[in-house]
Amino acid sequence: MRIIKLLLLVILGTHLPVSCQSKKQAPPQAQQSAEENKPQNPIRLSLTAPDKVDKLAVPDSEWKKRLNEMEYYVLREKGTERSFTGSYWDHHEKGVYCCSGCGLPLFQSSSKFDSGTGWPSFFQPMRKDLVTEHTDLSYGMKRVEVLCARCGGHLGHVFDDGPKPTGLRYCINSVSLRFNPAEKK
Numbered sequence: 001m002r003i004i005k006l007l008l009l010v011i012l013g014t015h016l017p018v019s020c021q022s023k024k025q026a027p028p029q030a031q032q033s034a035e036e037n038k039p040q041n042p043i044r045l046s047l048t049a050p051d052k053v054d055k056l057a058v059p060d061s062e063w064k065k066r067l068n069e070m071e072y073y074v075l076r077e078k079g080t081e082r083s084f085t086g087s088y089w090d091h092h093e094k095g096v097y098c099c100s101g102c103g104l105p106l107f108q109s110s111s112k113f114d115s116g117t118g119w120p121s122f123f124q125p126m127r128k129d130l131v132t133e134h135t136d137l138s139y140g141m142k143r144v145e146v147l148c149a150r151c152g153g154h155l156g157h158v159f160d161d162g163p164k165p166t167g168l169r170y171c172i173n174s175v176s177l178r179f180n181p182a183e184k185k
Helices: 002-012 058-065 069-075
Strands: 095-099 103-107 133-134 143-148 156-158 169-171 177-181
Touching: 058 069, 058 156, 069 143
Parallel strands: none
Antiparallel strands: 095 103, 095 177, 133 143, 143 156, 156 169
């Protein structure tokens, strides 16, 4: 099935599924290999979220120093990475997906599922207060944008076509996430 999806992607070029589509595609120079796209400043990752989420106020000039080009494009400019190109769309390790801007734990691997869209998809965040949602009317569509509650970084969008138990699909850009593996016992 994955081979068929990849063949369709090659045949269709960069066309995205309407459910996650954004006309604000990354500039060609931002589509880099994972090695070239490493962050400039590592952040601390945790497997557990803090009891209270305090907002992080960071000036744009500092974000430009902290984030690589693609992270900045997606997190701060609300861009979208191409489907089937991110690090986590086909990732299956146990652990926690954290915000790549500030390290806030957002999604557990147990809530991840294969949506077939080419982006990591989750049926719920670790806690509802870890993400914020805003109506997004850009590009003639009505969608719900998902942001990190701590740093305000753009993560992706949430749709109501997900699996049980929530019926939601948090369609998230891989570049907006950093994975923190569960400790092996």
